[in-house]
Amino acid sequence: MEDAVLRTEQLVKIYGGRQRVRALDGIDLEIASGEIFGLLGPNGAGKTTTVGIWTTRVLPTSGRAFVGRIDVVTDPPLARRSIGLVPQFNTLDRACSAWENLYFHCRYFGFDGQRARRRADELLAEFRLGERATAFPNELSGGMAQRLQLARAIAHYPSVLFLDEPTAGLDPQSRLAVWEMVRDMRRRGTTILLTTHNMEEADQLCDRVAIIDHGKILVCDTPNNLKQRTGAQRVLELHVDGARQSLAEGLGRIPAVTSVEITQSGVRVLAGGGDGLLSKVFEIAQGYQLRDISMTEPSLETVFILLTGRNLRD
């Protein structure tokens, strides 16, 4: 990629200690200027470690990571000037007010007093925090604190913004507000990398996503292409009281069906196009005490579960 703003080459991270954990197992990524890129994966898949390396807080065991042309391992201070970070946890300065959080952040990044003051005022207004300028982080709601973290992350005009699970734990209103702000930053030319568990978020916001598990990239493409990769155009959820195993076998014989999966209360059918699918499914399901049936389009979640499986992660 010619204009890659973010790049990794064979990134490997092994955490030592009592249990050696291979958190990253050869990650190659390239993210273009102006993209919103999503890193999806179950807990412990390696998302936060990847972001940690790019944001200079985690040292890779081997491989290289670049922000623009800067190698983040050999020159972390310079890399930090080009990146903004909204971490998974609230890291606002608890001893400083909302305004001071922004003001001092600007000072750290070389603004003089006057410019830092102006930038802090401007950001508070833009992120609708003007009335809470003198409030301390502990006095802010979750949504407000997250907006302040966003404001702080972009205060020094970084060219790349990292958002590590930016909407985890927020109410729907705050989530929508954060999404809007993210889109707004992209419009101004900022490249954005976000990690999330929320498939809807990835689908709504991201130009491209990579699904990562056990430290490896499984797929990397646009959300639409990924959804098409399942080979399915429709997802049918059947809830039955009868024998699920034999129902699944029966449904699997329908030509348009690409895969059948047994769920808690019935079966899930992924199918391609073609007329008469629904009636055939009904016909077969008759003998299995069909209680309910619903049809949706495949979502990123379908792709995600297909690739990473259903096992719980710790």
Place this chain on the structure above:
Amino acid sequence: MTDVAAMRLEARQGRGQIYFRAFVGLLLRDTRVLRRQVFAISARTLINPLLFVFVFTYLFPKIGQEVAAGRGISFATVLLPGLVAVSIMFQGIATVALPLAIEFGTTREIEDRVMTPLPVSGVALAKIVFSTAQSVLAAAVVFPLVYFIPATPVHVHVSSWPLLVLVVLIGGFVSGAMGLTIGTLFKPNQIGLIFAVIVVPTTFLGCVYYPWAYLAAARWLQILVLLNPLVYMSEGLRAALTPELPHMPTGAVVGALALLTVVLTWAGIRGFLRRVLT
């Protein structure tokens, strides 16, 4: 100047200037927070020496239970450099170690502070430098306290101003570096232990209440306490402020403080890097 123009200007900034501005920014932030906590900081700096001189050098002589320093020297004179040294020492714990334990633990604020465009060791160094400034202030406010309160005469005579300035400055730096080392060594849930395990033994065995030379009576202890940084601050201040009291040779004091500066700064920064980078 538009922001874009300003950014271009910054792009031309040299590396030294980038680091310097970030470093100054960190100190400005600490100063702002300090100003807001003037009452709390004064209380934790002043109450201990205040009560100590009040009880031992004012009350005790009044009620006829005087502590004798022996050899014709008042206890108040012995205490003066000692208590000033403790106040210098304590700043490192209070301004670096304790906040650090919180920043590493519950709030993880440190993850933001290390995102400043400065080598991580620079962030650690800013903490030591700020603590040094606070130690100097603490010494300045504790001094009049321990000078004026005692009922018995206090004999102060500055033998050498350069030595006094040097001991206060290096002492402050050593205490900041020690605070950094301790703060990165203890887990956040062990903060309470710092007082029991570090502050109390350091103070009682830091030649605060007695000159080091008197420990000749317990030779093993006299050698053991040489591991305690506070000993050199107390003795250095004794050499500078109350030279008629027995004190360590100036060269030994300065040499030991210089060595401690190197060792503790190294240990503190190494601990900081270990805690911040994974």
